[in-house]
Amino acid sequence: MRRGVPLAIVFIVGTLLLLNYFVANDTLKATSTNLVNWGVIVSAFAVGLASVNLVRIHINKISRQRPGWINSVALVATMAIFISVGIYTKLNPDNAGAKALFQNLFDHSYSPFGSAMFAILAFYVASASYRAFRMRSLEASLLLIAAVLVMLGNAPIGELVWDKFPVISNWLLRVINMTGQRGIAIGVAIGGFATSMRILLGFDRGHLGQGE
């Protein structure tokens, strides 16, 4: 029963949505639209559930003073500030001050911190390019030469040095790369279709948990 009901729901919902794609029928379309809307609502609840779970885990970590608990304090405090200001703003849409505060929190704290985290990657790439990008084999050499050519084609300074760099870079991207990418995309699509059918027919039950 615990397994049978979710599997039946998956089969019925999946089949209806698939049928709607191939068959033009008003009742089927209306049912499909309702199911998709339910999906949106369920996913919104999932975001809320994930937040509650996150808070529970980190409060537990703080109360037991596990290693790194101070980071958990920062996370819980930040969440509390954002959630309270956000909810207050939604409940009082005419309050310009609250709106400005919420936008400022985003613009001047979350946004620069997020960008900084991403920007750090540039330094890792620079360090990796020095230490790891070695011409140890023919394949590695080809990869390295292609990467350098694409970089020179993408950077305006490369174009300034030799106007053929963008042409070569474009050719690498739009001919050599594309053939490989198309092969991968077709492979992924076939794999995705096979997995979807396995889930729909109940052969693949990983989504039910416990790794079954």
Added chain:
Amino acid sequence: MWQKLQNIDRRIIYTLLLIVLFVPMAKPLGIPLSVNETTQTVFDTIEALDPQSDTVLFVLDYSVGGQADVHPQAVAVAKHLGRRGIKTVMVGFVTDGPMFAEQIIAELGDRFTYGETVINLGYMSGGETAVKSFVEDPKNSFENDHRGNRVANTPIMSGIETIKDFSYIIDFQTGAPGYQDFLRQLPAGFPYAAGIVTVCVPNVIPYYNSGQLHGLLQGLRGAAEYEVVLGEPGEGAARMDAQSMGHVVIIAFIVVGNLAYFMTKRSVKKSA
């Protein structure tokens, strides 16, 4: 010496890169830039729209992590739409989307009239399911916009019944949901363009070549190119010099690293 060079302290690498990135930002070099065909397609499509009858769906599906690459693209395209008076409906399928929409509207407030030529519908959760839901019924997907106004009461949404009432969709994205989700859910052949982060370009190019994408902005360079073709240099163009110099330094690191590697290998062979 080569051995030493191979094991150079990473702090030296970081400092060199920092200097090289900082100098052009403080004092731009003004390196000329050519405009890629993928960018020109987006510009030409928007240029051909009619402000009286056309509405653009402006999707902000990027997060703060990728904003350095994608946000300048969104600003440049919004400048163009605002300048031409094209009605622009903004929506986000990632949580940060509506916040970036507010940033853009605040920056370009003089080019848009809220509710008449621009609206920020807000965020819709659910990934591809949300995209499907919106594509099926854009009119009723949002009751209130991000600012709490009734969507049905806004003049800009009065002409929107189905997804086909949008003349063009441009989606700025850093991951999922993104171009694949839209291409799967939109009617075949729908005019849809994407603004993406540079690292995604190799994955997305096949969709442009096949004609499924009606325009593609490729990372920060895409933003800079759009600013050039628009004739309004901004954040994208200003940062391109730094990116150029960053690329040069990385290429120099690759060359020196390989030189040190081969010379060390040679000296080890010789001593053996």
